[in-house]
Amino acid sequence: MSSTVDDDTTTTPPPAATTAGVVVRDLHRAFGAVKALDGAQLTARAGAVTALVGPNGSGKTTLLLVLAGLLVPDRGEVSVGGHDPVAHGAAARAVTGWMPDTFGTWDSLTAREVLLTFAAAYRLSPATAADRVTELLATVHLAEYADRPASVLSRGQKQRLGLARALVHDPAVLLLDEPASGLDPRSRVDLRILLRRLADEGKTVLVSSHVLSELDEMADDAVFLSRGRTVVPDAAAGAARSWHVRALSLESLTDWLTSTGSAWQPDGAPTSPSGAGGVLIDVAGDDGAAQLLRDAVTAGVPIASLVPASGALEQAYLTLEEERR
Numbered sequence: 330m331s332s333t334v335d336d337d338t339t340t341t342p343p344p345a346a347t348t349a350g351v352v353v354r355d356l357h358r359a360f361g362a363v364k365a366l367d368g369a370q371l372t373a374r375a376g377a378v379t380a381l382v383g384p385n386g387s388g389k390t391t392l393l394l395v396l397a398g399l400l401v402p403d404r405g406e407v408s409v410g411g412h413d414p415v416a417h418g419a420a421a422r423a424v425t426g427w428m429p430d431t432f433g434t435w436d437s438l439t440a441r442e443v444l445l446t447f448a449a450a451y452r453l454s455p456a457t458a459a460d461r462v463t464e465l466l467a468t469v470h471l472a473e474y475a476d477r478p479a480s481v482l483s484r485g486q487k488q489r490l491g492l493a494r495a496l497v498h499d500p501a502v503l504l505l506d507e508p509a510s511g512l513d514p515r516s517r518v519d520l521r522i523l524l525r526r527l528a529d530e531g532k533t534v535l536v537s538s539h540v541l542s543e544l545d546e547m548a549d550d551a552v553f554l555s556r557g558r559t560v561v562p563d564a565a566a567g568a569a570r571s572w573h574v575r576a577l578s579l580e581s582l583t584d585w586l587t588s589t590g591s592a593w594q595p596d597g598a599p600t601s602p603s604g605a606g607g608v609l610i611d612v613a614g615d616d617g618a619a620q621l622l623r624d625a626v627t628a629g630v631p632i633a634s635l636v637p638a639s640g641a642l643e644q645a646y647l648t649l650e651e652e653r654r
């Protein structure tokens with residue numbers, strides 16, 4: 330990949346797209362002495378939601394900016410929907426929907442006008458654009474704000490308008506930087522459902538977020554970044570996971586766990602007047618949880634629930650050795 334030129338203005342047409350999805354190989358980008366990307370690798374499949382996870386400063390936004398064609402990398406290979414965003418920026422942008430973590434709007438325009446402006450920039454015909462914008466405003470539940478100035482929109486509503494903007498040209502690849510930030514719980518659920526639907530339609534969805542429980546529920550794949558490098562979470566540490574066990578009688582649960590030599594700790598929740606309560610216990614994998622449940626029931630412990638205390642992504646995230654920067 331060239332690191333300095335966008336040759337859209339030359340007469341060489343971009344090569345036909347060959348690879349769906351997003352592929353990143355050995356990507357580097359420094360800001361002075363800070364290596365924001367230091368050999369990052371990534372593959373995001375078409376038809377899947379891929380989570381981009383990492384501590385503050387790990388390079389997530391830098392990576393997404395490179396993929397969106399807004400930042401030139403120092404070196405490395407990038408393919409977005411089969412196009413190189415540096416060498417063939419226009420072709421890559423045509424298939425890319427980009428939602429930054431904060432979306433500035435022109436406050437004097439209405440929500441509809443904002444979207445129509447972007448639709449025109451993507452060269453949608455006025456008739457197609459009008460229909461598409463009306464449909465998208467309904468999709469992100471902003472129909473009632475369609476003809477009001479964007480200045481009246483709340484932060485979460487602006488986020489939703491930003492999502493509609495990213496979708497206006499029906500892109501094959503969606504790059505979303507912290508899309509859930511500022512959204513209320515209902516809007517977060519709507520976002521999750523929408524991203525799942527888009528992936529099911531065959532689109533590539535790459536989403537960064539700090540809300541790991543949400544990514545857990547929507548992501549098919551995950552890529553972990555740490556100090557600009559892709560890392561594989563410690564598999565051994567990830568194998569044992571904390572589970573929350575609750576029983577109708579806390580006393581009988583803890584007596585039984587102690588008699589079997591299992592290490593447990595209180596879950597911190599108050600015991601109910603009837604004596605119900607719970608503990609946290611480390612269990613190796615789903616098989617271990619199934620065995621624990623079988624043994625407890627056999628021993629006559631009145632188990633009420635057995636659930637992972639944290640999501641798989643969160644657990645994997647916590648095994649990352651690198652710290653925030």
Ligand SMILES: Nc1ncnc2c1ncn2[C@@H]1O[C@H](COP(=O)(O)OP(=O)(O)OP(=O)(O)O)[C@@H](O)[C@H]1O
Nearest residue numbers: 360363365383384385386387388389390391392654
């Ligand atoms: N324009 C810039 N100039 C100087 N340093 C930058 C610039 N952009 C990013 N950095 C640095 O590059 C590193 C990676 O930043 P980046 O914003 O990509 O991280 P991030 O993973 O998105 O973080 P967060 O989760 O906090 O949003 C950080 O150390 C940051 O300070």
